[in-house]
Amino acid sequence: MTDQIYVGVDLGGTTIKVGVCDSEGNLLHKYEGPTGVEFGQDHVIGKIAEYARAAVSETSYAWDQVVGVGAGIAGFLNIAEGIIVASVNLNLHNVPIKQRLEEMLGKPVKIDNDANVAALGEVWSGAGKGLSDVVCYTLGTGVGGGIVENGKLLHGFKGMAGEIGHLCVVPDVEAIQCNCGRVGCLETVSSATGIVRMATNAVERGEFTSLSLLDKIEAKDVFEAARGKDEVALRIVNRAAYYIGRSMATLAVITNPQRFIIGGGVSRAGEILFEPIRAAFNKYTPEPIKDGVDIVAATLGNDAGIVGAAGLNLK
Ligand SMILES: [Zn+2]
Incomplete structure (x- = not known):
């Protein structure tokens, strides 16, 4: 009190x-x-x-x-x-x-x-309580982010630090346009919008997937199908996760956080998403930098x- x-x-x-x-x-x-x-x-x-x-x-x-x-x-x-x-x-x-x-x-x-x-x-009081160096991802319609360094939010020159949804991660040959006007941003593949777009494209190409039975695909349907071992859905979830994990490797090299916290609607998918994120992070982050770092779900929700x-x- x-x-x-x-x-x-x-x-x-x-x-x-x-x-x-x-x-x-x-x-x-x-x-x-x-x-x-x-x-x-x-x-x-x-x-x-x-x-x-x-x-x-x-x-x-x-x-x-x-x-x-x-x-x-x-x-x-x-x-x-x-x-x-x-x-x-x-x-x-x-x-x-x-x-x-x-x-x-x-x-x-x-x-x-x-x-x-x-x-x-x-x-302050959620999944990063007591820590001073944390990077948060918010996975929803877009991908948002916030970087806390030494207990303080990182703002940068014009207050735009931490716009991690616009980290350019997808190679040009596979990249599509982002709302920001560029191509290949994390948000184009790892947001709910990106996941739904990849699923819809797969269905339109006639790929064999349970998602083709749905009138309208939502991100949670893709995770559900992936849990049921639908190979197309698994590939999409793994791709979304791969780029998140890879972007974390980049951020880890720059900011050296102790913890990555993932919130937003998409994060409710749980381990089917978190496991491949950790795999990509571990693959691309140098050993001394990843040592002791974990990737967890946000706890405060809305x-x-x-x-x-x-x-x-x-x-
Ligand atoms: Zn962008």
Whole structure:
């Protein structure tokens, strides 16, 4: 039990989620409400402030005990100055959100991108608890990432460090175009979207697979078929995993983490995915660098974002 609390906000296009954490990163209380993007930026910022206060009011703590408020946001951010440069799904452009929320809440406010805060959450009180050097992958519609070095998020020149979904890993002859405009990014093969695309292509080529019986293929169907020893599905899962493991080998050489944490919807596939990831990582990482390093699943699930956002104000 501590007398200080931290407030974290996950600012989504539909819902604003708020978490209240103690100084150990334990999630004490959750609160959420509609974002109301259609009512414009003043409305959205007002709602963040309203929900943050409401969340704390439902705990046994007082607003005075809040150390700070953090927010995880998808989009292009100026993290140092706390400005949303452009967020398409929030329809927010050039919004000095830090300054505006600090005026409304009377507390320090910090922002960071959604994948970074998820990484921070896992390190504070999830699968990376107690560790200071960790790389997190978020495998969902895309591939996101966050790198924690010496207990701090790595930001880089413009705050874009850790965009590991755009590590260029697929050879040109097999590469397809990524949303970022280049070809061969990790995200094109190892996201749910990439897995579904590979499966759909295999079916369209007439390959012999149980996936051809489905009207619409989802990533979880591919993992299910792979578990049932469907060779086409296994090949696709192994390819997605291979490039994740290989990208980890690259990151290990650069950042030397102690642990890789994998979260996001795709990570729920479990060992059928993790085993070939570890195999590729072990194959491509030099012995002294891989020694003592493990690859594990995230444990906070959807709460990683609010917990990590709360953790932005840790000293
Ligand atoms: Zn890309």
